[in-house]
Amino acid sequence: MNKKAWLIAALSLQLVSVYSVAAATSGSQVQTATISVDGKAAALQKQAVLHQQKTYVLAQDAASILKAKWTLQGQTGQMKVGNHTIAYQLDSGAVTVDGKAVQGGEAALLRGKDVYVPLRWLVEQAGQKIAWNPEKRAVEIVSSGQNDSFVLVDEKQLTEAEQEFVESVKGKQGIHQQGDLYVIARGQSPHPGYGLQVTKVQQSWEQLLVYVKLTEPVPGMMYPQVITYPYLTAKVKLPPYNTIVFIDADTNKPLFEGTQSNQ
Template structure:
């Protein structure tokens, strides 16, 4: 144990000598900013810092918040994230992504022998959404891995209550919502040859766009002449503050030409 303690002290002295506190860190202020992850407050081992209007958190806190792994030696720190590995050169503030030094990267700073990293920039590199909630005075992060994909579902595999909801709305053209269940209903059609098809789903900041094509009967094919009610059922759990819009795949306008149809 004594040998390890001596080694730890030596390493600390070596690290302090290797990367003196950078200019930016000298103006750092302890921040009282709360960090919300998927709507829940994250507990931090170290208080965050505010440096030039940027929130920095300790590397260990960042690794926990962003679901990465952090390791460091006397001169460098390395954060492994789902979308790549960031290497921080602690003496110079340089940072590399997957071995390539970045011209516009935001480096780490050192204060009181503790390494801090820029939270927003780190979250963006990991593919997460990060915003400032003025009302709660908190930084909010929506983890990319927590977003549930827009998934079409088979009505037979839904609950009795969900199937009853589908039966109650499938004849009415529009987008109908109950919890995380969405029903895209085309409305009355002359025969079963008419249908609906999801062609693409796009995520853009705090919006989810679902493109739907209104398909037509196959030419030359005979269909029973009975009224049908084509519909699609899908599930999606939207992250906080994210809205969903359903667009016509051909016109790129709101599906069924009904403005605001994604909010019902």
């Protein structure tokens, strides 16, 4: 074989090798966007892949992001997230959750010997939140541990500056905020029989919903006739791009609707 023929043969073998890998990932390309978890950039072994407008990550990277366990045996890959097991059949493309087929289950993707899994679908199966930030060109994930972060606090535990803020707003009906400190103030009441009670905290899509009940005097009970200003103090560290909404537990409408808030 002359030199020219040898070069053509070698080039042909390289093209066949490239085609074999690409055939399994037709239409995929390297994802240049970053991936963050609770505001921190995720450390990835390999870059994510954009396939059919969906972000796929190396299975081992997905396990690290979700604090899960990934195992691969033959043509079956398993991702154990909390109490759930998500299984990927690499030869057939079938996907099951806890041994049952699920509607909308998204198959894994092969790139050579590496297995990539669909990030959004997997994150949602794990009960976490994921969103695309176009300004930062980032895929942002909020872990489930960040959801229930609303905590009522004793005013005595606050700093002197925070206590001064509470003192300045507790008599004004509304929701008052200073940093991660919130003061829920009912306003002037004729006696101590009136109050406030947080009944439920619920994480919705990019929103933390706090349900507050306006408690009423107990029928037949005698109260000292002294003006009071019922209020609650709480702290909450919201995940990136999340907002907090206070809702009247009895009406399911915004708390103190129609009044001035966020002083």
